[in-house]
Amino acid sequence: MxxxxxxxxxxxxxxxxxxxxxxxxxxxxxxxxxxxxxxxxxxxxxxxxxxxxxxxxxWAGKNELVVDAVAELFDALRLPDRGSLAADVEGVVLQFAAILARPEARSGLMAVVAESTRDEALRDRIRASIVDRQKRLVLEGRSRAQARGELPAETDPEATARTVDLIFDVVAGAVVHRTLVSAEPADEEWVRGFTRVLLLGLAGAVGPA
Amino acid sequence: MxxxxxxxxxxxxxxxxxxxxxxxxxxxxxxxxxxxxxxxxxxxxxxxxxxxxxxxxxWAGKNELVVDAVAELFDALRLPDRGSLAADVEGVVLQFAAILARPEARSGLMAVVAESTRDEALRDRIRASIVDRQKRLVLEGRSRAQARGELPAETDPEATARTVDLIFDVVAGAVVHRTLVSAEPADEEWVRGFTRVLLLGLAGAVGPA
Amino acid sequence: MxxxxxxxxxxxxxxxxxxxxxxxxxxxxxxxxxxxxxxxxxxxxxxxxxxxxxxxxxWAGKNELVVDAVAELFDALRLPDRGSLAADVEGVVLQFAAILARPEARSGLMAVVAESTRDEALRDRIRASIVDRQKRLVLEGRSRAQARGELPAETDPEATARTVDLIFDVVAGAVVHRTLVSAEPADEEWVRGFTRVLLLGLAGAVGPA
Amino acid sequence: MxxxxxxxxxxxxxxxxxxxxxxxxxxxxxxxxxxxxxxxxxxxxxxxxxxxxxxxxxWAGKNELVVDAVAELFDALRLPDRGSLAADVEGVVLQFAAILARPEARSGLMAVVAESTRDEALRDRIRASIVDRQKRLVLEGRSRAQARGELPAETDPEATARTVDLIFDVVAGAVVHRTLVSAEPADEEWVRGFTRVLLLGLAGAVGPA
DNA sequence: TTTTAACCGAGACGGTACGTCCGGTCTTCAC
DNA sequence: GTGAAGACCGGACGTACCGTCTCGGTTAAAA
CATH class of the missing domain: 1.10.10.60 (Homeodomain-like)
Incomplete structure (x- = not known):
């Protein structure tokens, strides 16, 4: 580090x-x-x-220490190539959920996020160590999907960044909210339902299976 | 309360x-x-x-006090009838983002969520005072969309509950993650993009505007 | 009361x-x-x-309450007529020591005396309820001794008051100090020694038994 | 200390x-x-x-702290050699009375004595730091008086200890009682009267001056 | 017999001290 | 210079008690 x-x-x-x-x-x-x-x-x-x-x-204090301790946990995330966008998403979301099921990640992550609302430097540290570091997963998944023709190509780099950020917020946010706020397990059934909504949208998802 | x-x-x-x-x-x-x-x-x-x-x-302690103090903030949320599901979603998400832009909500909410990972009673209190209390918005929006024919009717109450929970996690999670973790504003442009993904899915959203 | x-x-x-x-x-x-x-x-x-x-x-507070509670204890003191000044003194001193052996008297009495060093009204209450109330014992003992011819008569009332006060301070002070400060029992042997000093003085007491 | x-x-x-x-x-x-x-x-x-x-x-608490603070006050006591037992006693008693006239000694001393009635360790601390420490005065005064022939020699060490303890209780007790309980000043006149009783006994003292 | 005023219990109130704990800093010695 | 040990200042913790207050309800003497 x-x-x-x-x-x-x-x-x-x-x-x-x-x-x-x-x-x-x-x-x-x-x-x-x-x-x-x-x-x-x-x-x-x-x-x-x-x-x-x-x-x-x-370390400057408790917050910085905990950020570093928690950040290491997320480096274990890998994007498996399962042959389709849906399967890739399900795979990585399940890994993410597994990490968030560990108590050191649960309390550590949310606590430093809470602290970061009043600490610019801490916010930057979190983004550098955790958030931006894991956006690689979204980028890689998107590339594979484009290569497979599941998603259209995107040439504008700014629009790409916007899209990647949006997807990351939706995916990470949903899993975190399910796990920590709703306090329900993000199990396979839930992940399937989430992936369906993510790929097809509300109308497509709640329609015919 | x-x-x-x-x-x-x-x-x-x-x-x-x-x-x-x-x-x-x-x-x-x-x-x-x-x-x-x-x-x-x-x-x-x-x-x-x-x-x-x-x-x-x-109050038993700081956590319980902050939960009650923060919960009152979210009671101001209203679901405006703007004529379409997309517009309704955009409207309520913008309200939600506005609340999360207030510092008392930012640090208070995440902190009690972090604490709740080790405190069953606190988790229940958060769910009762904040989470379940605001699911009314999803329920109401879904009813309207069904009445308008934008969403198919759903008769199985259990499946309904699952769907409502899922949508709530996706919407709330995305806004919270954008606002607090990514630490970027959930402004109108972002909300439009998010609503598009939510309604149409990834393939539909990144395709033609 | x-x-x-x-x-x-x-x-x-x-x-x-x-x-x-x-x-x-x-x-x-x-x-x-x-x-x-x-x-x-x-x-x-x-x-x-x-x-x-x-x-x-x-009652105005804890101090006043304790003074009243303790004062009642000392009203049980009686001056027995045992035929000689020495025997009378020994008798009443043993009674006094017995009261001071009771824990409610020990801690209560010294505590209110300590408090009274900074509280004029409390000091007066103690004198009225406890100290002056028990000087009757000295007065009575002195009268008997004078009647027996063991002590010379005293006509000056002011000198009498001074003498009574002095004797009271010596007797009560010695027993209290022995009991509470030295924390040794004021048993029969000690009382005999004390009475001997009181009546005969140092030279007389430490000389031939 | x-x-x-x-x-x-x-x-x-x-x-x-x-x-x-x-x-x-x-x-x-x-x-x-x-x-x-x-x-x-x-x-x-x-x-x-x-x-x-x-x-x-x-320090373990308020009591222990006050004992140490008060104990230092009494270390200033000195036994002046004024040529006679009576003069020596008067001298040291006046010093003692002067210390007890100071408010920090008045309330501090009685309070810790009161507390010590329920605290064995505190009682020991008081004896070690204050009581036994000052018995040196009685011992020294007695030696001088014996050297002068005012008091008979005493060979039995146990009887000596008993006598020293008794004299200490009588002297210290009388002054404390006069000062704190009777709440009258132990001035020169009172000290003369007290010394007279101490040396000559009741009969000798109230008789001819 | 009815007032009626003072009593009583319960317990919340604003204060304040308790003794403990922790955060961050410092001082000292050993490596 | 690094590291361990631990004392230092400051201050929040949650508890307990103080003495006051506000209630609802009781009770015995006065009307």
Whole structure:
């Protein structure tokens, strides 16, 4: 991951590289057991076998730490090639739902999003580490669908960006809302119904199966 | 709103009705200025001109208080009859986006959702006070569209419930994600694009305007 | 006991006489179990089967209540006629020590004395209810000793008052200090030694038995 | 004074030595202005320019803090050599009375004694820090008097301890009672009378001057 | 017999202190 | 210079009690 506090010195005892991983893992562990609001840096430091000072040297605070800890979770997402746009969407949405079913992702993600409403830098960090990083999935899926002829080609790069953003908001938003707000599982049945609406629209979806 | 602590006696000094409104208003005010994580009950009590104990007598904690304070915001949503399903959707989505543009809604809503991932009772409270309460909009819009012939009739009540839930997750999720995670405004242009996808599906939407 | 809150009306429902006794008894009971600093008026009211309001109607606060509750304890003191000044002193000192061995007297008495250092009215109440009330014992003992010829007669009333006050301070002070500060029992042996010093003085006491 | 929390490590930031003195001085200042029952630890911390947590790290509570703050007052007592037992007693009793005339001693001392009736550890702390510490005065005065031939020598160490304890209870008790309970000044006249009784006994004292 | 005024219980109210906890900073020693 | 340890200041937490107040209902003396 990128350096979190800008300046780095070349002299003196170098920072333990293992500490970074241990701290992020400890953060996720604490998120599972305690949730965001009861997670304390002293507890994370203790779990990671590290002094509180070490955390503050590497991250500016709890929010930044949790963003990094959560961001790693979403890097596991892969877009499988299942032969059709519908199948590809279903595949990646199920993976996304599986990640959001993990408690460290559930409480961590929403909490930092909530904090980011009042913190420009945190918002940027979330976009860079999580949101923009995963738009690759939409781009790749769209390319495949265009190659297969399931979607028309699009030449205007600005319009492309708008479309990708829109699709990402619809897909990610629906899964997050289903999982965290409605608090119902995004299981296979729901994913099928969602994909149908996404591809065919309301009229097409509620019509004949 | 409904009484928060169930049992009420007819004896003793009755609770001040004015205090409730003052406290919820103060909570929203503090959310605007401080955000959720820096909002403290002692500050809310001070702003409301009320003792801290009065808060604890009526709400179990910060989370429950914020849920009630935020829930009131969404009661202002109305479904305008603009003559077509697309126009109706655009109208209500713009209202929803306007509410989510207010800082008290932004940080408050996501924060309690994050907390609810580890608190069953809080999750129920959110569903009862916010989510289920606003599903009326989907139900009403769907009825109108069916009356207009824009959507086919649906007789199975269970399938109806599934469809309503799905649509709610897609609409609310997309707007929330656009507004809070992508942190871009859900302006008229975006709402038009979203409504197009919702009604026509991906293939229909990205095709000819 | 005297009325504690000055004004009384002659009309309307009269105050329950039983409540007074119940409250004072409950106060002593709470002193035994909790001590002065953890004694709360709510708890006293509850033990006495009375509302908190009732306490505040009759006493100005915790201090006044405890003074009245403790004062009753010392009214049981009697001066036995044992035939000699030494025997009389020993008898009454043992009674006094027995009262000070009771936990409600121990913590209650010292606490209100401590409070009285910053409360003129409370000091007066203590003197009236406890101190001056028990000086009768010194006066009576002195009269008997003079009648027996153990002590010379004293005609000057002012000098008499000074002497009585001094003896009272020496006797009461020594027993209180032994019991509460040194925290050793004022048993028969100690009382004999003390009486010997009181009657004969240091030189006489430490000399031949 | 001695370290209050036994174990100390050699690692970590050491405790500020200046804080101890500032806290004890602030405690005495607050005792003067507020008395024991209205003294709050948050106020003491504020006066001492110290965080509340620092107090709780070093003392278990209000009682222990006040004992230490008051104990320092009595360390100023000195036994002047005035040439006779009577003069020595008068001298030290006047000093003692002067200390008890200070408001921080008045309310502090009696309050902790009252609390100690329900707290074994506190009682021990008082004995160690205040009572036993000042018995040196009795011992020294007695030695001088014996050297002068005013008092007979005493060889049995157990009998000596009993006598010292008794004299201490009589002297300290009488002054405390005069000052705090009777609430009259222990001025020179009273001290002369008291010393006369102490040395000569009741019969000798009330007889010819 | 009816007033009627003071009583009583219950409990909410504005305050305030409690003792604990955490966030961030600092100071010290060891590596 | 890094890292561990832990004391430091500041301040919110949720609880408890204070003393006041507002109720509805009771009760005994005055009319």
């Amino acid at each position: 990128q350096s979190r506090i800008p300046a780095r010195r070349a002299t003196g005892r170098p920072r333990s590289a293992a500490a970074d991983a241990a701290i992020l893992a400890a953060t996720r562990e604490a998120l599972v057991e305690l949730g965001w609001s009861k997670l304390t840096l002293v507890d994370v430091a203790c779990r990671a076998g590290v002094a509180k000072t070490t955390l503050y040297r590497r | 409904q009484s928060r602590i169930p049992a009420r006696r007819a004896t003793g000094r009755p609770r001040s009705a004015a205090a409730d409104a003052a406290i919820l208003a103060a909570t929203r005010e503090a959310l605007v200025e401080l955000g959720w994580s820096k909002l403290t009950l002692v500050d809310v009590a001070c702003r409301a001109g009320v003792a801290k104990t009065t808060l604890y007598r009526r | 005297q009325s504690r809150i000055p004004a009384r009306r002659a009309t309307g429902r009269p105050r329950s006489a039983a409540a007074d006794a119940a409250i004072l008894a409950a106060t002593r009971e709470a002193l035994v179990e909790l001590g002065w600093s953890k004694l709360t008026l709510v708890d006293v009211a509850c033990r006495a089967g009375v509302a908190k309001t009732t306490l505040y109607r009759r | 001695q370290s209050r929390i036994p174990a100390r490590r050699a690692t970590g930031r050491p405790r500020s030595a200046a804080a101890d003195a500032a806290i004890l001085a602030a405690t005495r200042e607050a005792l003067v202005e507020l008395g024991w029952s209205k003294l709050t630890l948050v106020d003491v911390a504020c006066r001492a320019g110290v965080a509340k947590t620092t107090l709780y790290r070093r």
